[in-house]
Amino acid sequence: MTTQLLTLAFERPAIDWHAVAPELTLLAVGCLITLIDIIFLEKARPYTATLAGLGVLATAIPIITLAMDGVDRVLFDGAYVVDDFALFTKAIFLISGYVIILLSTNYVAEGDYWENEYYGLLLASLMGMVMMSSSRDLISIFVALELLSIPAYLMVAWRKRDARSNEAGLKYYLMGVFASAVMLYGMSLLFGVSGSTQLSEISSFLTNGNVSSVSAITLAIVFVVAGFAFKVSAAPFHTWAPDVYEGAPTPVAAFLSVASKAAGFVALLQLIYVGFHNQSAVYEPLIWILAAASMTFGNLVALKQTNIVRMMAYSGVAQTGFILAPLAVAGHAGLEDQALSAILTYLAIYAAMNLGAFAVIITLSRKTGSAEIESFNGAFRYAPAMTVSMAFFLFSLAGIPPLGGWFAKFEVFSVLASSDDVWGYALAVIAAINSVIALYYYASVARCMWADEAPENDLTPVSTTSSLVSALAICAIVTLAFGVVPQIVGRFADVTLLTLGG
Amino acid sequence: MYLNQFLLLSAALFAIGVYGVLARRNGVLVLMSIELILNAVNINLVSFAAFRDSISGEVFALFVIAVAAAEVGVGLAMILLLYRNRRNIDLTEIDLMKG
Numbered sequence: 001m002t003t004q005l006l007t008l009a010f011e012r013p014a015i016d017w018h019a020v021a022p023e024l025t026l027l028a029v030g031c032l033i034t035l036i037d038i039i040f041l042e043k044a045r046p047y048t049a050t051l052a053g054l055g056v057l058a059t060a061i062p063i064i065t066l067a068m069d070g071v072d073r074v075l076f077d078g079a080y081v082v083d084d085f086a087l088f089t090k091a092i093f094l095i096s097g098y099v100i101i102l103l104s105t106n107y108v109a110e111g112d113y114w115e116n117e118y119y120g121l122l123l124a125s126l127m128g129m130v131m132m133s134s135s136r137d138l139i140s141i142f143v144a145l146e147l148l149s150i151p152a153y154l155m156v157a158w159r160k161r162d163a164r165s166n167e168a169g170l171k172y173y174l175m176g177v178f179a180s181a182v183m184l185y186g187m188s189l190l191f192g193v194s195g196s197t198q199l200s201e202i203s204s205f206l207t208n209g210n211v212s213s214v215s216a217i218t219l220a221i222v223f224v225v226a227g228f229a230f231k232v233s234a235a236p237f238h239t240w241a242p243d244v245y246e247g248a249p250t251p252v253a254a255f256l257s258v259a260s261k262a263a264g265f266v267a268l269l270q271l272i273y274v275g276f277h278n279q280s281a282v283y284e285p286l287i288w289i290l291a292a293a294s295m296t297f298g299n300l301v302a303l304k305q306t307n308i309v310r311m312m313a314y315s316g317v318a319q320t321g322f323i324l325a326p327l328a329v330a331g332h333a334g335l336e337d338q339a340l341s342a343i344l345t346y347l348a349i350y351a352a353m354n355l356g357a358f359a360v361i362i363t364l365s366r367k368t369g370s371a372e373i374e375s376f377n378g379a380f381r382y383a384p385a386m387t388v389s390m391a392f393f394l395f396s397l398a399g400i401p402p403l404g405g406w407f408a409k410f411e412v413f414s415v416l417a418s419s420d421d422v423w424g425y426a427l428a429v430i431a432a433i434n435s436v437i438a439l440y441y442y443a444s445v446a447r448c449m450w451a452d453e454a455p456e457n458d459l460t461p462v463s464t465t466s467s468l469v470s471a472l473a474i475c476a477i478v479t480l481a482f483g484v485v486p487q488i489v490g491r492f493a494d495v496t497l498l499t500l501g502g
Numbered sequence: 503m504y505l506n507q508f509l510l511l512s513a514a515l516f517a518i519g520v521y522g523v524l525a526r527r528n529g530v531l532v533l534m535s536i537e538l539i540l541n542a543v544n545i546n547l548v549s550f551a552a553f554r555d556s557i558s559g560e561v562f563a564l565f566v567i568a569v570a571a572a573e574v575g576v577g578l579a580m581i582l583l584l585y586r587n588r589r590n591i592d593l594t595e596i597d598l599m600k601g
Contacts, residue, residue, distance in 0.1 A: 146569045166584050167596045181539040188543045192550035197558045243599040
């Protein structure tokens with residue numbers, strides 16, 4: 001046996017280079033940045049951000065060619081799949097990644113910290129996300145999850161001489177590693193029950209096989225969903241979010257609240273849709289509780305926050321509840337595709353409006369040097385454009401038409417309303433009540449900025465930079481376009497995952 | 503094939519690890535408790551793989567070991583950073599941010 005194994009020549013499985021081109025591009029640019037850093041040292045500093053941004057844009061090219069090609073590509077016996085769902089979510093990750101590089105440019109350069117490593121880590125984390133979109137196997141989901149998380153732990157602790165940043169990094173690390181360990185235990189049970197790591201085979205086993213170990217399957221699904229509930233910061237697994245967002249560099253907080261959260265949702269969608277879709281008796285109640293708790297708890301605690309970054313963290317928890325809501329009825333016959341496209345639509349619009357709000361916070365903090373809501377009082381007197389855009393993004397987050405957030409919420413409600421069962425309707429009522437609560441704290445931030453007096457009547461204008469303004473412009477255009485012409489995002493988000501479920 | 507004994511061992515390790523994460527105050531000991539959970543996962547994977555005669559469980563275990571090494575590297579670096587700035591790695595005293 002041993003000799004036979006040794007003499008057996010290793011045969012590389014066929015690789016479709018076009019399908020993995022986005023990942024390879026990100027990897028190449030990440031390595032290039034590291035190399036340039038080693039060779040040119042300090043001289044390379046001013047160009048790294050531009051190079052990273054160009055790298056992310058270059059990654060979009062293979063995604064566009066793959067989308068125009070339109071063929072679903074299956075690699076490694078189905079462990080890695082490039083389909084419409086994967087391409088759409090990859091595009092969300094790359095565009096948010098580009099905006100985050102724009103937001104980071106001045107923040108990192110002026111902070112007297114290492115720059116090249118920052119962008120190297122950011123690209124590595126983005127690569128993990130891009131991999132996550134295609135992973136249809138427990139092993140590749142796990143590797144993608146760790147590839148996107150480990151650089152994120154380091155980025156949170158980036159300001160290494162700052163006690164708050166250390167604290168945030170350690171908290172995020174310990175809770176993140178704990179959550180992924182628990183999730184792995186669930187995955188090992190899932191493998192044990194079904195005998196395969198591939199989601200489509202797990203699904204066909206759960207559908208056809210004579211399943212005797214119901215309790216093991218239930219335990220496995222609960223552990224796996226709990227692990228990703230941490231990643232998307234759903235209550236009661238959200239406790240890390242406010243502290244980490246407050247302590248981390250603000251662009252990193254934006255990254256975690258948008259890209260990292262979207263990656264968690266992508267993994268959840270793949271697991272639930274491809275892996276255990278017919279186990280709706282297990283995951284539907286679980287997601288229902290997570291969604292209802294996140295919305296209610298996130299909103300109620302956001303009401304009493306005085307720090308705007310913490311408020312955005314709790315508002316992110318509440319938004320997570322909204323994004324999870326369609327998943328709570330995703331097992332109902334005939335609702336699968338509608339729920340999937342509602343979640344993807346919400347993710348795309350949420351990315352635009354939340355990044356926009358963070359862009360304004362970063363710009364205004366350049367003047368105020370603080371993230372307390374009070375320090376933004378009277379911003380309208382010295383930064384009218386910023387105040388108008390902040391109000392714009394906040395009202396979009398609250399779901400006021402004709403902004404993007406309104407369409408996202410509308411899609412969620414229409415899925416819940418067509419669920420035709422009491423639990424779906426109940427969740428819709430909870431969501432409706434929460435939309436009203438959310439409006440209060442979003443509007444009160446806007447009111448402080450418009451109506452109150454600036455602290456010490458300091459009316460010197462804020463210093464904007466071209467990268468911050470372009471980030472803001474991208475987010476504003478996308479938010480407005482998705483609200484006024486929702487067909488654009490609706491058309492792209494109209495994808496399916498079930499066909500692969502087997 | 504004595505699958506049950508292996509699963510019981512792994513469940514016990516998992517429970518000890520979770521207890522350690524929740525109850526320990528020292529950062530390094532929390533890291534070690536997380537390692538216990540990961541080893542419980544590995545025992546699960548390898549015993550299921552032997553039971554099912556499928557190689558993917560062992561491959562998964564190898565991936566878990568490799569990634570866990572990277573994770574612990576980052577974790578120790580972070581605890582070292584904390585120690586440099588505070589001269590203390592007691593997790594209950596890390597409470598600058600609340601609310």
